[in-house]
Amino acid sequence: MGEPYNPKEIEARWKDFWWERGFFRADIHDTERKFYYLNMFPYPSAKPHVGHGRNYILGDAITRYLLMRGYNVLNPMGWDAFGLPAENQAIRHGIHPRDWTMRNIAEFKRQFRDWGVVFDWDREIATCEPEYYKWTQWIFLKLYEHGLAYRAEAEVNYCPTCDTVLANEQAAGGRCERCNTPVEKKTLTQWFFRITAYAEELLRDLDDLDWPEHVKTMQRNWIGRSEGANVVFRSERGDEITVFTTRPDTLWGATFMVLAPEHPLVEKLTAPERRAEVEEYKRFAARQTEVERLSTEKEKTGVFIGAYAVNPVNGARIPIWIADYVLMTYGTGAIMAVPAHDARDFEFALKFGIPVIPVIAPPGGKAKSYVMAGTYREGLPGALREAGFAFEERDGALYVTLDEGDRERYIDLVRRYILPGSWTEVIGAGWQFVFSDSVLNVGSIEEEKAVLDKCRELEPSIRDKRTVAEMLWEVEFYRDLLFHDQRGTMINSGPLTGTPGDEAVKRTTEWLEEQGIGKFAVNYRLRDWLISRQRYWGAPIPIVYCDKCGIVPVPEEELPVLLPEVERIGLKGLAEIPEFVNTTCPTCGGPARRETDTMDTFVDSSWYYLRYISPHDDDKPFDPELVNAWLPVDLYVGGVEHAILHLLYSRFITKALRDLGYLSFGEPFARLFTQGMITYPAYWCPEHRWIPPAEVAEGKRCPHCGRDLEVSVVAMSKSKLNVVSPDELIERYGADTERLYTLFMGPPEKEIEWSEEGLRGAWRFLNRFWELLTGWIPRVKDAPAAFDPAALPEAARALWAKLNETIHRVTREFESERFGFNVAIAAIMEFTNALEDYLAKGEPDPALLRRAIRDLILLISPFTPFIAEELWSRLGEGGAVLEQDWPTYDEEALKLLAVEIPVQINGKVRARVKLPHDVAGDAEALKEAVLSAEEVRRHLAGRELVKVIAVPGKLVSLVVK
């Protein structure tokens, strides 16, 4: 009865309407009802696909809702336009990166328009424009002025594929974030931002952010705060070697020291006879890629440098080693090694024959003793049994497990049975060796040696064993007790012996401070942000090197330092353009050279949200008053892949600018929502590489060679040829269908697979919706607006109640944490179904129907704005959808309806009773009504009613016997 749905025609009509009518232009001076909504701006690479759409469609829906709620919404868009892909294109095809980028930007903008996704285009920015990067350079200068940008020689990550250095964050796991190539280490002089100065604040402020927990956790892990102590050891010659440890309570168990191979003292301390080997090892360590070095699978390596250190707590003389498992970049680049209580040190000590001294009692209070066959006199098993010890006897050997408290009693007993020339051990809180003539403890390096010597003397077969630990390791039974890294009571620890595990670290730290040999210390995993990039397509670092004046910042009034226009970009970027490099010194006017590195593109994107406030201001990066009024961003939406990089850098820049006096807030994004990616099958043929899904026939074979294809469902990407283009789909079904399906697919924070069938479901719904509404609108256009819900017939009252419930459910999703528009749309579908049923039953109430249609159009409008705008214009109320108030929910409406109350009998639903709202809402009346209902009485016949629980409006639960 309605018209056929023709989205092409409808969408063409409204495509430019919303922007032209100015609904999306924020009034920047009105901050009373402001709402700053922000999508992460894209890197404009090639054409957008339906996966990109998810982000922007979600934002557009939220923005439209907020506008109808009367907010002054700022929802700007811009382009993260500097970057490697553009430059690589340029090098390969001779296109200027700007041209390539601009072409892609145009493509994105066209796509947004087709999608009906509107932004405040007056505020568009592109980071590659001089009017933008002038201020990126300005920020660099400000940081430099305040010591937050500095140049230093450091070991850095270098990606041979991208031909540039990378920040730690961009080389996580030893691989280039962009191309996955293993990074190499190089020692270079580069520019850094001192993000570590903000480590503590970056960590602490996370607590108050309304961000997803997993993102906060990732940042916490990345910052990696740990508390402990710095302890000063000395070499035998007196050189101070400071170590950082999180376990000062294990200090008495240090049996060696390890320095990072690059540690400056290595040179000085290495004994002449060890030098060749040490140099060799240093070369070996430097040669490894980060991936190799970080591999935990790898066996420990290292060399002794021929020098000894003195443990300040007990004067023990311990050897100094170098090993690549100690990193120069963390802590002090040197560690004390406590093999008894650190897994890495244990592995190292076992391999290199270094003693292990237990200094922390293992939790659990159990000890073990293995008594070898033939080492004891007859009668021991019986004596043990009689004394109540638990043990197993296998092939004449005894495996005793005892409580720590029984240690003394056990030793007294077993000692009487041990044959001269033999021994047994008690392994637990401390290791004790029980000989027939003595009991020896392994509580220090000397004691360890004494025990070992004695055992080796008594038992020739173990003369190859270098340490007690190595000897004990042979006994499978003991293995789980030789090493542990838990907290426990301190043992063998001089004055602190006996300190319980829960205060051990604190008490030891205090003691160290009293003794003046150590200090409480905090360390972070976070390292300074390396921002230099040896590339062309980025913002030039505004620095000049003068032989006379040294490092000279480019004066503010000379900004921007423009990228030179060149015919063709070479592999060496700016360094191979003499016109750029050669300049004059701003200070002395003499000849000078420009810095040829450009900044990491993450610098560009670390402040763009500030620039939207005054995007075209040529005098300052942002208006201080407005920026403080509009920020922090109220809602920031983007992919979780930026959880560390972009989001951490932005937080740092915001805090730095605040401390420099430019901002009054310290966090840029008050609330963050991360949406999941859209995935699609990608097909891989070992010979023909990626195969577009459209070419893959039944059976998943390669169309070229017939080979079986490898299928993986992954995020859409151009390189894997598994993108779904919005163009064809909009051509066929219209943008509203894509929008509706995109939001209906599932909860937006979750990753989800695109499905053509699912899309058609949205298409079917919109057809039905369109036909229903266009059929009825002409008949209700002139119906009265006002009506009395209470006076409606029952079916109409039910529809009225359902409408109000629907408004409530849709509104709730906009106001919720999760933006569950899948549920909101389901509610709209449900109501549409209910409306169809109602209309099928007979003559509708015209006023109610008009109201239902009206609200329905408004409710669906954020999701499918085209169809909504078209239907609205036909309803004849005038104005545009975005000028209407969002429908409100009437609590009273539901009360007009009879309520169906489920009745549980012994926990199972046995009946349903329909009752008027006021009866169901009153506990007493409800109880009475239910108990007198026919179907309930049937179930109660002949049984004793024990208890009645009546929950008003919900249910009644009966307990019977």
Next chain:
RNA sequence: GCCGGGGUGGCGGAAUUGGCAGACGCGCUGGACUCAGGAUCCAGUGGGGCAUAAACCCCGUGUGGGUUCGAAUCCCACCCCCGGCACCA
């Protein structure tokens, strides 16, 4: 290994946060229209029992236990999956 998030039909997922499990959609099955349909429309669809049907009953939210009149939801133990980090002292 550590941290974070999860396990609900064939699938994506709902369930007003302790109150009718499986909304809505996809898929599937049957039917209608049709030369045809991978288009559209209608009906059915958690598993099982009973079975002509209505009705009724049992089981069921990863597993085992607990709290409660009542548990997908709360507590305890365990299993599995996903994501992040991982020689950071």
